[in-house]
Amino acid sequence: MVERELQSQKKVKKWLIEDLGYRFLGNKQDQDNTAILEDVLLDNLRKRGYDDSLAKRAVREIVALTKNQQKSLYDLNKEIYSLLRYGFKAKPKPDSKPVTIQYIDWNVVENNDFSFAEEVTVRCLDERYRKRPDIVIYINGIAVCVFELKRSSVSLNEGIRQNLTNQRKENIAHFFDTIQLIFAGNESEGLNYGVIETPEKFFLNWKEDTKAEDQLSISIRELINKDNQPLRAGLISLCHKERLLEIMFHFMIYDAGVKKTCRHNQFFANIAARKAVQENRGGVIWNTQGSGKSLIMVWLTKWIIENITDSRVIIITDRDELDDQIESLFDDVDEKIVRAKSCADLRDLLNSHEARVMCSLIHKYGHDAGKQSDVDAYTEELLKALPKGFEARGNIIAFIDECHRTNSGKLHAAVKAIMPNATLIGFTGTPLLKKDKKTSIETFGPYIHTYKFDEGVEDGVILDLRYEARDVDQNLQDEDKIDTWFEIKTEGLSERAKNQLKQSWTTMNKLYSSGERLQRIAADILFDMNVKPRLRTNRGTAMLVAGSIYEACKYYEIFTAKGFNKCAVVTSYEPSQASVRTATSSLTEESEDEFKKRIYENMLAGKSVSEFEAEAKELFKKQPGKMKLLIVVDKLLTGFDAPSATYLYIDKSMRDHDLFQAICRVNRPDGEDKDYGYIVDYMDLFKSLQMAITDYTSEAFDEFDAEDVEGLIKDRYEEAKAEMVGALNSLSELLSGVPYPQSDQDYIKFFCGESEEERKEDEFTDRRDTLYTLVASATRSFASCSDRLVSHFNYDSAQVKDIRDKIREYNQLKDLIKLASCDYIELKPYEADMRFLLDTYIHAEPSQVLSSLDNMSLTELLVQRNTTTTVDQIFKSIPGDDNSRAETIENNLRHEIVRKLKTNEVYYGKMSEMLEDVIRRRKIEALTYKEYLKAVVDLANSVIHPEEAGGYPDTVKDSEAKRALYDYFNKDEPLTVAIHYAVKGAIEPGWKGYKPKQNKVKRAIHNVLVEFKYDNAEASTNQIAETNEIYDLIQKQVEYDD
Incomplete structure (x- = not known):
């Protein structure tokens, strides 16, 4: 250290x-x-007054558990935690009552x-x-x-x-x-x-x-x-x-197999709620969507049951899915919860003392969740036919989930009528509406704890959101989009295949120009599926919110007709004969109800709706490459168990909480390549984009208090412009350290040092990483705001052109440094996105050859056999002047040689000497341009294809390991082959990390050496030394891995 x-x-x-x-x-x-420090534990138990024999038994019990390594870490940790929390129970004598020995005094x-x-x-x-x-x-x-x-x-x-x-x-x-x-x-x-x-x-x-x-x-x-x-x-x-x-x-x-502890917001929400419960006063806990509200309920319930005398907890929800989820969660964490299947059932549970934790559903059907009629019916059924002497027994604390709803006051009255002494706590993941805030506070009490959206983003618990309003009529007429889509989809195709695809595109374009709105939006989403990094790579998913079940089915038909089958419709619709019994109005035309039934039956393919939906959700969550898009109307937009996505496409008029909860479908973290959740709005829900994104009080969110929704969505253009200005200023400051005249070689020395060793030092690595990050940031942010710089930020066209030229130069410099430093193998998180944005907004790509470096090193490119690109073209495509291009090639060759040197020091040592000779001759101008290119190609070929250039016999050339042994033994072919097969016969799985297996390999090597080189089997000092040398060489060969 x-x-x-x-x-x-x-x-x-x-x-x-x-x-x-x-x-x-x-x-x-x-x-x-x-x-476990047994002496320390035993001493503490004795000090706390436990009988010595019982204390020793308690120590033996926990020590024995830690030695049981047949169980998984999760199971053992869970068992030991239970012992620590609840103590060890033992009888001092066979006929006496059991005593609990607490390993930790939790109270003092x-x-x-x-x-x-x-x-x-x-x-x-x-x-x-x-x-x-x-x-x-x-x-x-x-x-x-x-x-x-x-x-x-x-x-x-x-x-x-x-x-x-x-x-x-x-x-x-x-x-x-x-x-x-x-x-x-x-x-x-x-x-x-x-x-x-x-x-x-x-x-x-x-x-x-x-x-x-x-x-x-x-x-x-x-x-x-x-x-x-x-x-x-x-x-x-x-x-x-x-x-x-x-x-x-x-x-x-x-x-359910995962140990968890609290986030700070969950901890402090519980601490604040305890005080409210102890004082018999209610209130509202508002922790934003995705921040762990359900676990707050679980931990608070457990504390109440353990600490409040005669306490009982009832959780009331208004959605089937939430009721299912809460019951499932309590089961998963081994807490017993009783589900009231009806209001009569709930009355019976309340009238007895048996159930400590209960949950109840306001209505019987999930589709119209939270509607006033549901609450009225629930209230009526709850209060009717109360048995004589009915009393909700115990000290009841009621949790009202989704308490932000308009009807919460009426529900509160119903609950209070049947449980007059209950303490009510409301839970919400969304802000309270201004028109309901006063009523909610009067109903439940003030906020007990708040954890807002921007706090969750700052803590990394949830992701920030990016909003984009799309004008359908304009998007698909954008030639740049079409060209980008076409180039991505035709990469590697023959001209014939490209022509066929062009014909197909022309046919699709006729559909777009027909004015059919759903067709255009579907095609727009398909475009994103093919160009947006997380969607294109099958890492991310999307949800499309349709305006009706009919529209959802229409979308499904459009997508599948275009060959996109990785989608499903999830709505409350159930196809049945009854649903179309009176739907037919023409024998030649299909009604909407008949259309929905036909689409659903084709999609379900014989499965029930519940089976199909469960399978679709599972694929969407765990195998996004097989289910990339869910088309919904109301379902799956709320609840902690609802699936998350990267993109949410909204084609439905939504407001207030429905909109807030829907857009939070995309705010859950999902790997390092998901930086934001993306909202694409086709309904112009944020009429005035400027106001809506600044304080959320326009149109869609005009019923929220501005401070309650601060930080939900950032103005992407304002942020992009600020990011661009910051990145350009930082780049200017970074590059001011490059000494004049700031030639290509000066930049290379500044970012890469003057030797292979310096290149790897933290100073130069960090400097290059800063360059790459800033260039990526400048490129991305300019691409996001370039079309608004003139209209929104008062730039003139000359300034925009100057910025575009600067960014082009910075990208050329980045490519120069990446190649010179051999950093091209380190794909940065935004690399794919940057290439797309560069193609879209900055048309002057510095080099076409560079694109092939994504999966191929420059050294491999020099010797590849399947290209018509000449070496001269490759050389000219490298950024910089001739000297810096030569240094780039030489650095890449040196990097490849150093990487392989450990596997064959003899061969690659010679390659290193040859490279230094080429460099020396170039610098003293002893080589013509043509001779230099031939020399580096020959050297690259020797490095990449030693089997062809090293003069190896047929018995040796097909194996890198045999070539290394052949060079080590100074071209002794029989000895090389004998050692190789002896080692192959001796190695066993895991041999490189297990001493006895390593010794077996060493003995095999020694036996061959005795046969070929030594007169006797006695292990002399020289024999041991050579055996170890060969063994070290063997260990470095990938061919001999397990």
């Missing part, structure tokens, strides 16, 4: 001791450690021993290897937290990946059986946390709630403010003794 990492570790040690009062156990590097913090150790060495499953977490926190000798710390210049993601590697079965998964929180941090990014098996993308940063009023939160904020350094703040927030116990006891959950 370098000094700077040690400094981070020293600081964490200091803060744990001085700020949090932990006891330091020392450095554990020189001993093998386990997850001071009764526990909080300690930590550093450099905790742990033996792997393969006992020859060790892993060493930086810091481990123990409570009463039980390991509960693990830290991996990095220096400020190294991403904390490396620490996350290190933690995940350690949890592999073959490493130290057994040490994580007791672990509750896992940390990775550095001084620049702070501290991220997760639990066992948490994927890297779900590790989160904690944030204190400045509005939290409980005494613990106030104390923690005051302590943090003494030295508000990110790493220290995260440590104090999560490892403060009382806070750590709180999270461990109340906020761990095992959800």
Whole structure:
């Protein structure tokens, strides 16, 4: 570990001791450690007054569990957590009552021993290897937290990946059986946390709630403010003794095979709600869509049942899907919930004490969710025929889901009529309407906790959204779009095939010009499917919201007619004979009802609607390449279990909450290549784009308070222009460091250094990464706002042309540096999108050959056999002057040689010498241009195709490993072949990581050497040395991998 990492570790040690009062156990590097310090645990149990024999039995019980490695990490961790939370029950004597031994005193913090150790060495499953977490926190000798710390210049993601590697079965998964929180941090990014098996993308940063009023939160904020350094703040927030116990006891959950803990918004929502419940007052919890509202319900329910005397919780929803989801979630987390199947059933449940947690549905059908008639019917049925002496028994807390709806006041009255003493808490993921806000607050009480959309975006819990209004009449007449689509779709096709496709396009174009609106929108979406990176690569999906079931079916017909079959309609429609019994009005024309029935029956292909929808949703979520588009009307637009997508196409008039919830279908994170959710609006829902996107109070969102919806969608043009200006300024500042006269070679030296070693140094790597990021940012943002710079931002055409020329030059410089540094193999996250945008908005592509470098190195390009491109054309296509082009080729050759050198030092050592000779001769002008090109092509051919250029015999040339042995043995063909087949016969799966199998390979090598070179089998010093040398060479050959 370098000094700077040690400094981070020293600081964490200091803060744990001085700020949090932990006891330091020392450095554990020189001993093998386990997850439980038995002596410390036994000593604490004795101090807390437990009988000595019972304390020893409790220690044996938990230690035995950690040694049971037949179970998965998830199952063992769950079992041990249950033991920690609920204690070990044992009888002091056979005839006595059982006693509960608590390993941790959850009520009195001071009764526990909080300690930590550093450099905790742990033996792997393969006992020859060790892993060493930086810091481990123990409570009463039980390991509960693990830290991996990095220096400020190294991403904390490396620490996350290190933690995940350690949890592999073959490493130290057994040490994580007791672990509750896992940390990775550095001084620049702070501290991220997760639990066992948490994927890297779900590790989160904690944030204190400045509005939290409980005494613990106030104390923690005051302590943090003494030295508000990110790493220290995260440590104090999560490892403060009382806070750590709180999270461990109340906020761990095992959800259908996945362990989870709380995000900060879920934690503080619960803390705030507890106070409201204890004071018998209701209120509203507004946590934005996608931020984990359902788990807030689960954790709050559990706390209420455990802490409020005679308490009962009922969850009331107004959608079938939500009712199903809530029941399913409680089942998944092993919490018993009883589902009331009718109002009579609910009355019976309330009139008895048996059920502690219940859920009830307002209406019996999911389609008209939340309509006033449903609430009226629910109220009437709930109150009618109340049995004599009816009383809703117990201390009831009622959760009203989706409390933002207009009818919540009437529902509140109905619930209060049958449960007059209940405390009502409303949950919503969307803002309250201005016209309902006063009523809602009067009904439920004030906001208990809020976590708004922009807060979720800032925390990375949900994604920001990008909005685009499309004018259907203009989009498909755009020749640039058509050309782009055509070039992408015809890449690699013959001219004949291209002509056939052109004919097909001409036919489709007639349909577009017919004025049929749905045809145009469908074709527009198909265009996106073929050019938008996440849709084109089958990583992302889209949803289309149609105006009616008929329109949804029409869309489906259009898509399938165009050959796009990766779509499905999901609506409330059920095809049946009854649905068309009176639908026929003409024997020659199909009615709308008959049309819907025919489309549905063709789509279902014999399956029931429920079976088909379940299959379509599963494919959409898990195999997007097979189901890329769902066409909906009302269904699937709400609920935590509703599928998420990347693009949402809206062709339906929507307002307020319906619109808010619909657009939140695309705000869920889904891998590093999903940066935003995209909203494409065909209905002009945001009449005035400027106002709508600035404060959300125009048209579609005019009924929201502006502060409640701040940050939902950004003005993409304003943001793009700001991003463009910032990127161009940063590029200018970056390039000001290039010394004059700023020739191509000056740029290469500035970004790549003057040697292979310098090129790899962090200084030059970081400098190049900055260049690539800024150029990509400038290109992307200019493409997004270029057509508005004159009309919206008062640029003149000359300024726009100057920016376009600058960006073209920056892209040429980027290509020059990428080639010279051999960075072309590192595809940047936006590379595909950038190529599309460059083609669309910047027409002067610097080189056509560069496109083929996407999947081929320059060295391979020089020697490829399947191209008509000449070497001279390749050379001329490289950015820069002749000297910089030559350096680019030489750097690429050197990179290829260095990469392969370890596999055959003899052969590629000669190649390296030959390259240096070519470079020397070029620099002293001893080679003509033509001779130089021939020399580099010959050298490239020798590097890429040594089997052709190395003069190897037929028995050797077909194998890279045999060629390496042949060169090592100075062209001894029999010995080469003998060693090769001896090694092939000796290797076994996993041999490179297992000592006994490695020794078997070494013995095979030694036996051949004895046969060919040595007089006796006695292992002399020379024999051992040569055997080891050959073994090292063998290990480097990919051919001998498992």
